[in-house]
Amino acid sequence: MRMEWWILISVYAVSTGILFFIPKNKFRLAVVAILFKQVITFLIGLVVVELGLLEYPVRLFPSVNRTSFTYEYFAFPVICAAFNVWYPNNRSTIFQLAYYVGFTSVLTIGEIIIEKYTDLITYIHWAWYISWISICLAFYISRLFCNWFFAK
Amino acid sequence: MQMERLILAAMWLFGFAGFLLFIPRKDWRKGILAFMMFQAIIWLCDMPSFQLGLLSAPVREFPKASHLPITIDYWFYPILFSLYYVHKKVKGSRWPRFTYFLVWVSAITLSDITLERFTDLLEYKWLTWWGMWIYIWFLFYVSQVLCNWFFKDKAVFQTERRGI
Numbered sequence: 001m002r003m004e005w006w007i008l009i010s011v012y013a014v015s016t017g018i019l020f021f022i023p024k025n026k027f028r029l030a031v032v033a034i035l036f037k038q039v040i041t042f043l044i045g046l047v048v049v050e051l052g053l054l055e056y057p058v059r060l061f062p063s064v065n066r067t068s069f070t071y072e073y074f075a076f077p078v079i080c081a082a083f084n085v086w087y088p089n090n091r092s093t094i095f096q097l098a099y100y101v102g103f104t105s106v107l108t109i110g111e112i113i114i115e116k117y118t119d120l121i122t123y124i125h126w127a128w129y130i131s132w133i134s135i136c137l138a139f140y141i142s143r144l145f146c147n148w149f150f151a152k
Numbered sequence: 153m154q155m156e157r158l159i160l161a162a163m164w165l166f167g168f169a170g171f172l173l174f175i176p177r178k179d180w181r182k183g184i185l186a187f188m189m190f191q192a193i194i195w196l197c198d199m200p201s202f203q204l205g206l207l208s209a210p211v212r213e214f215p216k217a218s219h220l221p222i223t224i225d226y227w228f229y230p231i232l233f234s235l236y237y238v239h240k241k242v243k244g245s246r247w248p249r250f251t252y253f254l255v256w257v258s259a260i261t262l263s264d265i266t267l268e269r270f271t272d273l274l275e276y277k278w279l280t281w282w283g284m285w286i287y288i289w290f291l292f293y294v295s296q297v298l299c300n301w302f303f304k305d306k307a308v309f310q311t312e313r314r315g316i
Contacts, residue, residue: 035189038191047214050217061200063219065219073192
């Protein structure tokens with residue numbers, strides 16, 4: 001089997017693993033974060049692929065869908081859930097900013113490595129900093145939404 | 153092509169209007185959660201259905217990026233489910249509640265069949281009308297069970313609100 005498929009399987013495994021670490025009393029927060037993130041990624045993912053900015057040569061449901069189902073439906077939403085569940089609400093602003101930068105950078109670096117060495121994603125008219133900015137923004141919007149959803 | 157575009161535009165418009173007009177402000181959380189839940193479920197189910205060739209969408213919004221009918225999957229049916237869910241009676245006897253469910257599911261199936269018959273937005277391949285009926289029934293049922301789980305315990309919901 002090609003390396004790409006092993007990576008996809010391990011992405012599913014790791015994402016599912018993350019779900020098990022979410023504390024029970026925050027599970028609804030995780031659900032809201034996941035669902036909301038899907039609303040964003042579905043649409044943006046379609047737009048960038050339709051415009052030909054990105055390509056996912058190896059993907060699930062290849063004949064009906066050119067976007068990355070794994071990343072947009074599962075991996076990114078789950079990481080977003082983790083982001084919101086463990087968000088350091090009571091820490092200083094600097095720490096919160098670092099939290100954003102940390103999550104965003106880890107995801108972006110992962111994406112750059114995957115882009116470079118595998119056929120899972122290919123940048124066409126794209127650059128790593130567009131990923132970085134859009135991921136960071138997506139985290140921020142999800143945070144706003146979760147705060148509204150669970151506001152008193 | 154012209155008519156298909158008009159129908160898609162109408163779906164976006166009526167979706168917006170329906171949500172704003174028929175879901176009271178205090179139920180927005182419930183409505184949006186139902187919307188998102190149904191969207192996640194229909195997306196998950198439609199991917200394999202389209203891949204297996206049960207049905208297809210000849211005229212679609214992102215012809216290159218996806219073979220799925222995005223307006224229907226992403227917007228219109230989730231909004232309809234959200235309207236269904238918010239106005240669903242929680243109390244009362246079983247039969248009126250079941251009739252309510254049945255009417256919604258059948259009405260959506262009927263409109264789906266009409267779209268299939270008279271437009272190029274949808275095309276059933278080896279899916280039949282009763283297959284679609286069961287499919288929508290299934291989508292509604294699963295989404296409803298998950299939403300009910302989410303809102304099951306008001307007390308739990310409240311503590312989680314404080315926890316964020």
